[in-house]
Amino acid sequence: MVKKPESFTSNVLLIDDNDIDNFINERMVRGCRFADIVYVNTSTRSAIEFLRNLAANPAIGIEHFPTVIFLDINMPILDGFQFLEELEKYDAEFVRNLKVVMLTSSINPEDEEKARKSKLVADFLHKPLTEDSLNQLTKQLVS
């Protein structure tokens, strides 16, 4: 078992069109104390809107902004990669501190290759999200 460093805190944004997976991921992230705040979006469109609203509201402090996004790939309309492109265009302070973790059922090596090319992508994980993979991710994000 990989031990989780004590000092790590994050705010998580989950983007997945599958409610069951969002349910699993949210409970896993909370259960493992990976995040204090967990936001959930069931589409990339609503996620973009959510981030835009967040940035536009001066009343919301930076401590409430997501720091880690778990991003599915296969989603309708705008898929994970297209969302990444949108995010890269979005010039804001909190985007520079964002880490994106791809979380997918795809085992196509081309998907991983493509994801790793993006500066925002910190890791590429296969579903389901487990305690082990979260702890390993924590270690990686801390270092």
Add this chain to the structure above:
Amino acid sequence: MIRTKLLKEHSVLVQMLEALGDAVIVSDIEGKIIYWNKQSEVDFGFTSAEALGNTINLITTEQRDGTSYAEVWDRLLRQTTINTEVARKCKDGSIIWVQVRITLLRDSSEQPLYIIGVSRNVTEDILKKNKLLVFEAILESIQEGVLITEESQGGADDILLVNKAFIVLSGLNQTQLKSGAATVLKSVFPEWNWSEADSKSISQFEVKRDSKAGTRFLSLITVPVIDNHGSVSHRMIMLRDITHLRMREDQLQIQNRELKSTNMELDRMVYGVSHDLRAPLNSIIGLTNLMKKESYGKEASPYIDRIAQSAERLNDFINNIIQYSKNNRKVPSIQKIDFGELFNISADLHRYTEAGQKIAFQYINKERIVIESDKDRWQIIFNNLIGNSIKFSRSIPNSYVKVVVTRNESAVLVSVEDNGTGIPKDRMDSVFDMFYRADNIRSGSGLGLYIVRETVQALGGEISVESQVNSMTKFTISIPLKATGAYGTESYRAT
């Protein structure tokens, strides 16, 4: 006798004959040799002493031509002098060709007295001539057009030789052939870069010709012939119809493109289907993980465990099917193989699993052997074999999986050994079969070892297994150093 007499009577004359570069033979009218000069000894091998007294049939050869003594005599009576080229048999049995002038000498009353033969060895010239005849015959019969030019001062090269095929392929006519080579070639092939062809190196280009019969592609190659002084003396221009070749090439390219796109579509389909099969399955596995973590009481846990196991089994099966489908169509990418790195990747996949934590992972490559091969395929082999060792480990304190890389004179040997449950003797033969499962307790698709063997074979190697129940299992992969095909291990080095 006669020679002595002759020598006495005409000593100056005879000395001249002896010094002559031509063979001089004198016979009487019966054909008996009465004089045989020095050059005759040289040309035919018989000494004067050996030849004298024999008839001229000593050196005639009937299989080569009909110039026996009798026939020559017949002709001599009619025309006195014969100039001819004949074959002659030497003392050592070899045949030489001579140019001979045979004269009948008559006395004052016109009675035949002596026959004098003066001959010159022309064997080499004849051989050369024959060779040329053969070359010409070959040139006329081949489908490649050949034109040979002779370089001359001022660039107005002459056409020395041109074969039928060249005339047909180029569409030249006889009038055109009479002008200089450069002019002719430029008029027929305006595309030809003469200055390049003028150089001392071989040049080549292709031309396209549209005619009523359809488009034809011709390949033109010029080869300079360099003389002893380092300058171009002749130039050979070869013309070849490559229409069929070009058509096949085009066809191949189209087929290759089609195949590539079909392959890519198939890839997309395989990954797409795999994703859609795995997504709900991963949800099930994720949910069972949560249930275990959030502990829903003792009563539920056996059920949860079994749901998790079944889901994992289905997951493995899908992974294997995908791997098999990919493996079969994969284009090999040859690169340097670091077995240690492959081992670490495989070990890391299992190190933190429940079974993997109880196992010692060992890797031994004393000679630090590196080969060039298909890395992805090797990873599949390692993942499957190491995975099996962990899956079939016994819960004993000193469980291990050991990968050893060695070599012998002809092959690189990679073995994966464990001290797990082993394979019963009666199942050993079937372990590599498709969908065969040697164990009904542990889950599996029955594809793992089948894929391993297919992969090893794709790499040009072989796999064997030895095992003892509740003791050990050892798989050994042998890849020949000089594996044929794309999977060369010639670059093998032990550093």
